[in-house]
Amino acid sequence: MSGPLVVVDALARSFAGVPAVREVSFTVGAGEIHALCGHNGAGKSTVVRMLSGQLAPDAGRIVLDGEAADLRSRQVAQRLGVALVDQELSVVPALTVLENMTLGDIDAPLVTRRRAAVRRCRELLDEMGLDRLRPGQLVATLSMGERQLVEIAKALSQRARVVILDEPTATLSEAESRRVFAAVRRVAARGCAVIFVSHRLPEVLELCDTVTVLRDGRRVVTAPAADLTVDRLIVHMLGETPHRLETSRRPDPDLTHALRIEHLRVPGRLADFTLTARAGRIYALAGQLGSGASDVLRALAGLHARATGSVQLRDRAVAFRSPVGAARAGIAFVSNDRKGEGLFLDKPVAGNLVATRLDRLGRGPLVAAGRERRTARSLAELAGLPPDRLADPVLTLSGGNQQKVFVGRSLGRPDVHVLLLDEPTRGVDIGGRAAIHRLLRDAAEAGLVVVFASTELEELLELGDVILTMRDGRVVDTYPGGADGAVLMRDMTEGKDAA
Known part of the structure; x- marks a missing residue:
């Protein structure tokens, strides 16, 4: 030719x-x-x-x-x-x-x-x-x-x-x-x-x-x-390395408020993962598709039935091999697929916000309408959602506001101690991204352990107090927040043998 x-x-x-x-x-x-x-x-x-x-x-x-x-x-x-x-x-x-x-x-x-x-x-x-x-x-x-x-x-x-x-x-x-x-x-x-x-x-x-x-x-x-x-x-x-979103509160030094993960494994996907995470801090799992970062979160959320290892939260063992067991232990999970695994798109915003706490809004199968409205309004304010959209179907919201609904569902709950998020701002514009980052920082400052996985370097550097790089189902290295972006990228793409 x-x-x-x-x-x-x-x-x-x-x-x-x-x-x-x-x-x-x-x-x-x-x-x-x-x-x-x-x-x-x-x-x-x-x-x-x-x-x-x-x-x-x-x-x-x-x-x-x-x-x-x-x-x-x-x-x-x-x-x-x-x-x-x-x-x-x-x-x-x-x-x-x-x-x-x-x-x-x-x-x-x-x-x-x-x-x-x-x-x-x-x-x-x-x-x-x-x-x-x-x-x-x-x-x-x-x-x-x-x-x-x-x-x-x-x-x-x-x-x-x-x-x-x-x-x-x-x-x-x-x-x-x-x-x-x-x-x-x-x-x-x-x-x-x-x-x-x-x-x-x-x-x-x-x-x-x-x-x-x-x-x-x-x-x-x-x-x-x-x-x-x-x-x-x-x-x-x-190009340029982004600036970090700084915390205004020091992490809780009391390790009884910690998530302890030891030798977590998922056959064929996650080789070995160990981490002790303190309340009040945000832990970032940095890895590309197939690195194992998403599998850590899904295993902790009870979505990998074949996962093995030991998980403790506040010195109590967590039955993490089912979603019900993980939720009962105080672990909330925000999937990377809000449409397929998170939201009821044709249902109102209010119903989506309270979907995981219906047992607290009434007796048996009956939900108190007034209590549901007040709770939804409170969560909307906490998540930064427009209060006049509570009756609208979720599918009518922007991607950023849909993600706020998904994240907001897990906020303000005394029974939630760990918040797991997989690609927390996927498909969200820059304004929604900043708002969601602020929500996660606020959640950490309220005393939650926040762990998120992301493939986006900017997000990792902006949010992570501790950053764990992952590749091929293993942790490559651990860095404090504000690490060198080029080093993180090298770990994520080359692994331990990077020069």
């Missing part, structure tokens, strides 16, 4: 008037593996969604093989040869490998010749290094690494010329990651343009030919991977 296979030319996209991507440009050649890097909120996901037909750009253009492409939908993108392998795998465990290969292929014939389909599936599995798998095997029997490779093979089965891989190794072991690397190299060798998105910077430099770094929606640099180091990538990604 005489020119690049993919041209991204001055792409721009805003949401509610807030720019997410600002005139981003780069090119990808046939056979090239091109990394797209940047910290959370840099604009990577928005660029990927525009390239894969999920979002239309406000300005700029995408050129495929020399022709401007109007990628108005995933189906159009697929017809033009663009395949996205998302970090949330789309393979269906209850179907066979062969059935997953053809699922969603808009060009598949209505009547498929099974023998030809099996032969093609076999060829693609072999190309992915999956020669031991059978086309008729259920995906549910595969490891996560094998499922990821099936997803890549599925993209190739749809005649992709451009393959976008979004965090393909985030939840994989080292051995599984190596198999994915080998498969990605084979995909590029076929002449495909590969766009590789990953937070794991050493693997970016090992695997990719070229790296584009985004920061605050802008392209900072595009350079050959051979010319970069992890340290230089971090400098490009970070």
Whole structure:
């Protein structure tokens, strides 16, 4: 080919008037593996969604093989040869490998010749290094690494010329990651343009030919991977280090008000986690997707039934292997999925705020309406929610106010001693973010142990009194608040052996 296979030319996209991507440009050649890097909120996901037909750009253009492409939908993108392998795998465990290969292929014939389909599936599995798998095997029997490779093979089965891989190794072991690397190299060798998105910077430099770094929606640099180091990538990604949100109260020195976690383990996800946390302090678990940070919180909240270890709160053992046991011990959990695991979206704000304390608002199944209104009004004031919205369905609120409802539900409760939050400001604008950070600081100053997990460096540095970096299911190191952002990033992406 005489020119690049993919041209991204001055792409721009805003949401509610807030720019997410600002005139981003780069090119990808046939056979090239091109990394797209940047910290959370840099604009990577928005660029990927525009390239894969999920979002239309406000300005700029995408050129495929020399022709401007109007990628108005995933189906159009697929017809033009663009395949996205998302970090949330789309393979269906209850179907066979062969059935997953053809699922969603808009060009598949209505009547498929099974023998030809099996032969093609076999060829693609072999190309992915999956020669031991059978086309008729259920995906549910595969490891996560094998499922990821099936997803890549599925993209190739749809005649992709451009393959976008979004965090393909985030939840994989080292051995599984190596198999994915080998498969990605084979995909590029076929002449495909590969766009590789990953937070794991050493693997970016090992695997990719070229790296584009985004920061605050802008392209900072595009350079050959051979010319970069992890340290230089971090400098490009970070920009200025944010200021901390300072506490006005010293932590309670009385360790009887402590959360003690010893040798917490979750098979296949969390190797070993130990922490003694004091009341009045905020503990930040710093780790990228698959680091184990979220698993610490979910285990403590009773959402990992196979978790083992010892947990004590105020010198009493916590039965943490069920949500009921954790809640009874005084542990409240705010999930990273407020819509799927937290809020009743079609119910009023007031009902959501009091949802976890109905037993205190009446007798038996009957709830005292007056007491419910007063409690909801008090919680709304505590959480900084508009009092005139209490009767409105939660789904009518902004993302920031929805998150305030989710957090506010656990505030002002004498039976809650530990507040766990996974990505506490995900999907929240800058104003809502500041308000939620203030809520968490106030909760700590009221005497709670606050533990949160985040992939966002700015949030970790702004909130954490103690920061624990995590990678591959283990704690890498522990730092006081105000730590060096570059050091945290290095731990999160390279691990203990970072120089």
